[in-house]
Amino acid sequence: MGGFPVLFVILPLLLGFLVAGLSQLGFFRVPNALVFDLAVAQARSTEPRVVVVRADPENLSRLTTRLRELGAELILVTADLAEKSVPPPGALIGLAPARVPGTETWVLPPLPRATADIVPYNQRQVGRRFLFSIPGESGSITTLEGAVAGREHESSDGFIGLAAAAIMPVLEARQILEGAFRPNTLDGKYIVIGPPASEDPPSILTSEIPGSPAVGNAGFHARAIQAILSDQVVFQLEGALRSLILIAAAGLIALLLFYISPQQRIAVAFLAAVLSISVGLALVSVADILLPVAELILLALGLGLAAAAFAARERRQRSDQLREQIASRLRRDQDVQDPSRRAEFFSTAAKLTGVQRSLLLRERRDGTFVPLAAFGLTESENSMSLARSPDFTRADETRPEPADVMGLVGWHDAQISRVDGTEGEGVYWLYVVPSSSRDYHAIAAAAARLARSRARQSDGLEEPQFGPRRREKAEVRLGRAVAALLTRDEELRRYLASLHTASILFDAAGMPVIMNANMRSLMTRCGLQPSRTTPVDLAVAITGTETDRVRTAIGKLVRYGGHLRLPSEAEIDGRSYLVRAAEIAGDLLVEIIDTTEQERLSRIQTELASGIDAQLRNDLEAIGLAANLAGNEKLAPEKRRRAFGLISQAVERTRETLDALARLVDPSALNAKGEPFPVNPRSTLEQELMKIAPLTERAGVTLDVRQPALTSLVMADPRLLEELIAAMLQVVISDSGRGSRIAVSLTEAAQETRLEIAGGFGLPARRLADSLASNAVDVAFPLRVIRSILPHVSHWGGAFQAESETGEGYKFNLQLRRA
Amino acid sequence: MTEYRRILLVEDDPLLSELLEMCLVAEGLDVDHAGDGLAALRKLDEGEFNLIVLDLMMPFMDGFAFLKQLAATPGEKPPVLVLSANTDAQTAERARKCGAAAVARKPVNHEEFVALVLSLVEPGQDEA
Structure with missing residues (x-):
């Protein structure tokens, strides 16, 4: 019932009927030319019964004779004209027209009713002139002037309308006397002879309704006259059909008001008001809507509102019962000691109470209130949540700007409960019950009122709306309930503080609830404001991942639960992080793990497996063989002596290998940037090729990679070597056209390993040399990276050459000393 | 099968190369070296x-x-004895697929190495 078509189509239509009915009763004066136009059209005279003839007093006698010849049934002379001349025989003397400002009312003797036509209330007492057409001797005479004059007329059926004689052609005496009409043209007509048009008051010469056409508007009169003569009825509801429609309309209105929610009522009422005025204007113009319409609709409105009020009261009662239930449940849950269950506890509490939105506030001794947690906000509401309002400070912010203080109990749908605390200091829980919650602003409004209340109290004034008994009751009932929340809040705080990882708990709406010191420190380093950071903000800032990807991943996590791991794609201060998130009973626990050391340890493991292990095996092999040969009787003495000497060499080499291993695993060297360690160049190159694959694909280039299956270890800082290889690849790829090929070659010489990367369009040699040699800032970023790493390469015992010529491409050559 | 028992030692480590050569020469084998x-x-x-x-x-x-x-x-190609410092099984398997007759993992025991070489050089003796 509460769907879009019903709300936005049917309801405005029905309200349009209401407006139409009310306008019939005169509640609305509708200054609209169309209304008047069509009202005239509804005067269903088959033909004019009254004809007005304007004449000078001297023509009165002759005119009367001629009118008789033409078939006039009754001839009436207006009083003011009769005063100026002798009334002709057979003519009646009429009364003087009422002199009402702005109108001209012809007061006629009682005449038989032609019809009981309805003219809107606001059209009564208004005179108009229009052109009229009457058949003449040589065709229609269209230059005649007509008038509609009305007055209040109570008909036998109780309707107010225009008298039958109100439709009156107005002829000039000249036209009658000159023989323009055939005999019997005026058969049965009532003739009113009045003064000449020149003596008409100015008020009837022009339109009196704003926006309506003036007397001389031919189009206006043509429509009206055509409607009169053709006896057209534009629109009319009759009998049973009218009754059925009205009953159905009333029923629908009642149902709508019963079913739509309070939030919808506001929007619907606004739209309905706008649309109903338009619909009503149209209906009042074309339909024969009468008072019963308004009566029935008003009755339906009353019934609907009564039903809605009854339903609202029932829902309030149900929510009260729910609150009582949660109070008892929360009291039992005080035994829960597990900090990890706190979020679950909040979620359960919210479900049990039906709480959709709530806010936990802490009051400080100085009267400042700081939000501790906000629950149940949607994502869109989060951006405008109270906890982010400048009127409030968060517990984790340093700006304890004094806010207003607050009292207790509830206002409207927002309930406020004091949770615990001593005098002048405590925690309050503000929440909105779902049955009647308007939105989160209700909480804000309640908090503000609460604050004003407390402020008045602090000034020695009493809050007038709430007595001490009601306040005490609210405090006891809800205070006990939320006391349990605080216990868990502290437990959670201690739990997070004990974690080495930077940890933060967000509520389901993405609002930060609590965090530990490590997280606060990390956020500060990343330039994030703790109170304004959502899980998506945090994950994007830490990992450098695209926002959409993070939003999608966290959205799935919130919807479906489970865990999320997002490795960082960029470093912060030379360190790598992993974002780990888990959904816990509706809340979101986010941990940031520093993986820098893990990566280094992983690299050590890799190098041990692939490089140092092999080197050590060679060394041990040499020692074993040399020792065996030194004692081998089959060998000549000089050969044995030589073997003995080789033992020393093998031992020395083993010591060097072990030294390299020691440097690799030295914890103090973990953060020493630029220091050389044994590195497997092949695995490093493969890793960078994998990372840069998306760029390669986008650029449409092909990498021709040549490298040995096994490589010796070289001396380099692993992280800087990665950056250097990536930068060289980026320079060449970004300079290559689609379809071009880039040569990547890793080769080993006797004492060194060489990495060559060649391709692209190239730069003038001088320009490349300048870019790598100077400190200019307008150099492309990858070239700046290369420039910054070059000093380290020589420190490792390696060398680097870069060559380029326009059209011939780049050629980078990196030589690294074998370990 | 040639009458000479010539061994081609392919090893880039000069120290190890010299020691292996001495081992093989001590067994009466003719050794040539490649780096x-x-x-x-x-x-x-x-x-x-x-x-x-x-x-x-x-x-x-x-x-x-x-x-x-x-x-x-x-x-015709001589058999190949691979000496590998890599201990993983994939390396040995890959070497065999590439045509290696045998794979020995470093550090090898002197006697075992000599016996393996001799078995590959003189397969008939082993069979006998």
């Missing part, structure tokens, strides 16, 4: 060998590349 795969291929062009003792990790052309190149060479 990498490319040099070894040239040696094969120059003369015949009864066995190739091959290290996998070498500059210019590593052991795997050498084995592939050798397999592509027409004619």
Whole structure:
């Protein structure tokens, strides 16, 4: 019932009927030319019964004779004209027209009713002139002037309308006397002879309704006259059909008001008001809507509102019962000691109470209130949540700007409960019950009122709306309930503080609830404001991942639960992080793990497996063989002596290998940037090729990679070597056209390993040399990276050459000393 | 089978190369030395060998590349004994697929190494 078509189509239509009915009763004066136009059209005279003839007093006698010849049934002379001349025989003397400002009312003797036509209330007492057409001797005479004059007329059926004689052609005496009409043209007509048009008051010469056409508007009169003569009825509801429609309309209105929610009522009422005025204007113009319409609709409105009020009261009662239930449940849950269950506890509490939105506030001794947690906000509401309002400070912010203080109990749908605390200091829980919650602003409004209340109290004034008994009751009932929340809040705080990882708990709406010191420190380093950071903000800032990807991943996590791991794609201060998130009973626990050391340890493991292990095996092999040969009787003495000497060499080499291993695993060297360690160049190159694959694909280039299956270890800082290889690849790829090929070659010489990367369009040699040699800032970023790493390469015992010529491409050559 | 018992030792580590050569010479074998795969291929062009003792990790052309190149060479080829410092099974399996007759993992025991070489050089004696 509460769907879009019903709300936005049917309801405005029905309200349009209401407006139409009310306008019939005169509640609305509708200054609209169309209304008047069509009202005239509804005067269903088959033909004019009254004809007005304007004449000078001297023509009165002759005119009367001629009118008789033409078939006039009754001839009436207006009083003011009769005063100026002798009334002709057979003519009646009429009364003087009422002199009402702005109108001209012809007061006629009682005449038989032609019809009981309805003219809107606001059209009564208004005179108009229009052109009229009457058949003449040589065709229609269209230059005649007509008038509609009305007055209040109570008909036998109780309707107010225009008298039958109100439709009156107005002829000039000249036209009658000159023989323009055939005999019997005026058969049965009532003739009113009045003064000449020149003596008409100015008020009837022009339109009196704003926006309506003036007397001389031919189009206006043509429509009206055509409607009169053709006896057209534009629109009319009759009998049973009218009754059925009205009953159905009333029923629908009642149902709508019963079913739509309070939030919808506001929007619907606004739209309905706008649309109903338009619909009503149209209906009042074309339909024969009468008072019963308004009566029935008003009755339906009353019934609907009564039903809605009854339903609202029932829902309030149900929510009260729910609150009582949660109070008892929360009291039992005080035994829960597990900090990890706190979020679950909040979620359960919210479900049990039906709480959709709530806010936990802490009051400080100085009267400042700081939000501790906000629950149940949607994502869109989060951006405008109270906890982010400048009127409030968060517990984790340093700006304890004094806010207003607050009292207790509830206002409207927002309930406020004091949770615990001593005098002048405590925690309050503000929440909105779902049955009647308007939105989160209700909480804000309640908090503000609460604050004003407390402020008045602090000034020695009493809050007038709430007595001490009601306040005490609210405090006891809800205070006990939320006391349990605080216990868990502290437990959670201690739990997070004990974690080495930077940890933060967000509520389901993405609002930060609590965090530990490590997280606060990390956020500060990343330039994030703790109170304004959502899980998506945090994950994007830490990992450098695209926002959409993070939003999608966290959205799935919130919807479906489970865990999320997002490795960082960029470093912060030379360190790598992993974002780990888990959904816990509706809340979101986010941990940031520093993986820098893990990566280094992983690299050590890799190098041990692939490089140092092999080197050590060679060394041990040499020692074993040399020792065996030194004692081998089959060998000549000089050969044995030589073997003995080789033992020393093998031992020395083993010591060097072990030294390299020691440097690799030295914890103090973990953060020493630029220091050389044994590195497997092949695995490093493969890793960078994998990372840069998306760029390669986008650029449409092909990498021709040549490298040995096994490589010796070289001396380099692993992280800087990665950056250097990536930068060289980026320079060449970004300079290559689609379809071009880039040569990547890793080769080993006797004492060194060489990495060559060649391709692209190239730069003038001088320009490349300048870019790598100077400190200019307008150099492309990858070239700046290369420039910054070059000093380290020589420190490792390696060398680097870069060559380029326009059209011939780049050629980078990196030589690294074998370990 | 040639009458000479010539061994081509392919090893880039000078120290280890010298020691292995001494081991083999002590057993009466004639040893020629190559420092990498490319040099070894040239040696094969120059003369015949009864066995190739091959290290996998070498500059210019590593052991795997050498084995592939050798397999592509027409004619009779000597068996290859691979000495590998890599301990993983995949390396040994890959070497065998590339044509290695045997794979020994470093550090090898002297006696076992000599016995393995001799078995490959003189398979008839082993069978006998």
